[in-house]
Amino acid sequence: MKPTLLVLAAGLGSRYGGLKQLDGLGPNGETIMDYSIYDAVNAGFGKIVFVIRESFDSEFREKVAKKYEHLLPIEIVYQKLDNLPEGFKLNPDRIKPWGTNHALMMGKNVINEPFAVINADDFYGRNSYKVICEFLSSLDESSKNRYCMVGYRVGNTLSESGTVARGVCETDAENNLTGIVERTQIKRIDGTVKYKDDNDEWISIPDNKPVSMNMFGFTPDYFDYSEEYFIHFLEDNADQLKVEYFIPTLVNDLIINNNATMKVLDTTSQWFGVTYQEDRQWVVDKFKELVDSREYPSPLF
Numbered sequence: 001m002k003p004t005l006l007v008l009a010a011g012l013g014s015r016y017g018g019l020k021q022l023d024g025l026g027p028n029g030e031t032i033m034d035y036s037i038y039d040a041v042n043a044g045f046g047k048i049v050f051v052i053r054e055s056f057d058s059e060f061r062e063k064v065a066k067k068y069e070h071l072l073p074i075e076i077v078y079q080k081l082d083n084l085p086e087g088f089k090l091n092p093d094r095i096k097p098w099g100t101n102h103a104l105m106m107g108k109n110v111i112n113e114p115f116a117v118i119n120a121d122d123f124y125g126r127n128s129y130k131v132i133c134e135f136l137s138s139l140d141e142s143s144k145n146r147y148c149m150v151g152y153r154v155g156n157t158l159s160e161s162g163t164v165a166r167g168v169c170e171t172d173a174e175n176n177l178t179g180i181v182e183r184t185q186i187k188r189i190d191g192t193v194k195y196k197d198d199n200d201e202w203i204s205i206p207d208n209k210p211v212s213m214n215m216f217g218f219t220p221d222y223f224d225y226s227e228e229y230f231i232h233f234l235e236d237n238a239d240q241l242k243v244e245y246f247i248p249t250l251v252n253d254l255i256i257n258n259n260a261t262m263k264v265l266d267t268t269s270q271w272f273g274v275t276y277q278e279d280r281q282w283v284v285d286k287f288k289e290l291v292d293s294r295e296y297p298s299p300l301f
Helices: 012-016 032-043 054-063 100-105 126-137 221-237 247-256 279-292
Strands: 004-008 047-052 074-078 115-119 146-153 164-171 177-189 192-196 202-204 210-218 261-267
Touching (some): 004 032, 004 100, 047 054, 054 074, 100 221, 100 247, 115 126, 126 146, 177 247, 177 261, 210 247, 210 261
Parallel strands (some): 004 115, 047 074, 146 261
Antiparallel strands (some): 164 210, 177 192, 192 202
16 A cells, blocks of 8 residues: 655745745756655655645646646645634634644545655655655554654754754664654754753754654554544643644654654655755755756656
């Protein structure tokens, strides 16, 4: 059974000022998402599910999804603010989406197989899709509570333009995740990767220390956990206007309570995105380098 790729794209319209402004960073105007779909298809994924906002459905289908529909089956689902469990009502003053795990929940009715989750505007790299697809493809139909994430080597995720925030992963002897510690300021100083701790001191960590870049793999039972936990989340936060329901929030809870395991998969891929405006040219140059080295064709499709 081929796994599915769930692409969280509901934030694209707000981040880019409209789909027409999806940034072409490749040599022929390819977007970061174009490279993601290309890598997923070649890794062996069997279906793509996009989570978008209903308000830009027609534009998304015409300008984005249409490029991929000849490659493999495509499903489109909507993340809506008022898609809440029975008994909860939307605060009329809330305009911010409920977060990545709420967006993931929108895929429940169209995903019945192991699936990976990515952000639409992050470049994850060919090897990452390979390792997560291999893990998910190895699971049988009865598999439950066996999840995975791609653990990027922190040195492969940094920006040359400033500090970055990363979820630093702690693992056991079998590379199962035991916890994620959010470090909000990480950068390379004099050749060494360091993060600033709570005492404002810079602490060194190895280049290959795994960090989370929100590339997760789940089996469909994760949807049930998500819905159950979302109720508890809303009991505490329903009237809040900005608090969000994130994937690592539930993952940490499941691990702490021994309900699931999450294998941390090593990858040689370099993650990148446009964290700062100054990063844009570096990303353009990086795609050109990947094309010149023939890792990707040009044009991509």
